[in-house]
Amino acid sequence: MKLQTILSAAALAALASTGALAQGGDPAKGQALFATCAACHGANAEGMEALNAPKLSGQEDWYIIRQLQNFKSGVRGTNPRDTYGMQMAPMAQILPDDQAMADVAAYIKTLPQQ
Numbered sequence: 001m002k003l004q005t006i007l008s009a010a011a012l013a014a015l016a017s018t019g020a021l022a023q024g025g026d027p028a029k030g031q032a033l034f035a036t037c038a039a040c041h042g043a044n045a046e047g048m049e050a051l052n053a054p055k056l057s058g059q060e061d062w063y064i065i066r067q068l069q070n071f072k073s074g075v076r077g078t079n080p081r082d083t084y085g086m087q088m089a090p091m092a093q094i095l096p097d098d099q100a101m102a103d104v105a106a107y108i109k110t111l112p113q114q
C-alpha cells in the first residue's frame with residue numbers, strides 16, 4: 001500500500017469516528033458541561049499540575065474529542081497502572097454522547113491560551 005493510501009485511510013477512519021460533530025460543537029452548551037472539568041483542569045483549562053490534570057486550552061478540538069472517546073470507551077484510563085488516566089476516565093462518562101464531547105471541545109477552543 002502506498003503511504004498516501006494509508007494516510008487517507010487513517011484520515012477517513014478518524015472522520016468516521018468523530019463525524020462532522022467537531023465542527024458542530026456548541027460552545028454555550030459546552031460551557032455548562034465544562035463546570036465539572038474546571039475542578040481539575042482549571043477555569044480556563046490552563047491545567048493543574050497538583051491534580052495531574054493537563055492544560056487543555058490551545059489543544060485541537062478533534063484531539064480532545066478523540067481522547068474523551070478513548071476514556072469513555074475504556075481504551076484509555078482502565079489499566080490500574082494508568083493512575084491518572086483512571087482519575088479522568090469516570091469524568092468522560094458524564095458526557096452523554098459525541099455531541100456533548102464536541103460541545104465541550106468547542107467551549108475549550110474559546111478559552112484564552114495561558
Ligand code: HEC
Pocket residue numbers: 033034036037038039040041051052053054056063064065067068084085087088091092094095104
Ligand atoms: C478529577 C479530576 C478531573 C476532572 C473533573 C476532569 N479531568 Fe480530564 N484529566 C484529569 C487527569 C488527571 C488527566 C490526565 C490523564 C493522564 O495522565 O493520562 C486528564 C486528562 C484529560 C484529557 C486528555 C488530555 C491529553 O492531552 O491527552 C482530556 C481531553 C480531558 N482530561 C478532558 C476533560 C474534560 C472535558 C472534563 C470534564 C468533562 C475533565 N477532563 C474532567 C483529571 C480530571
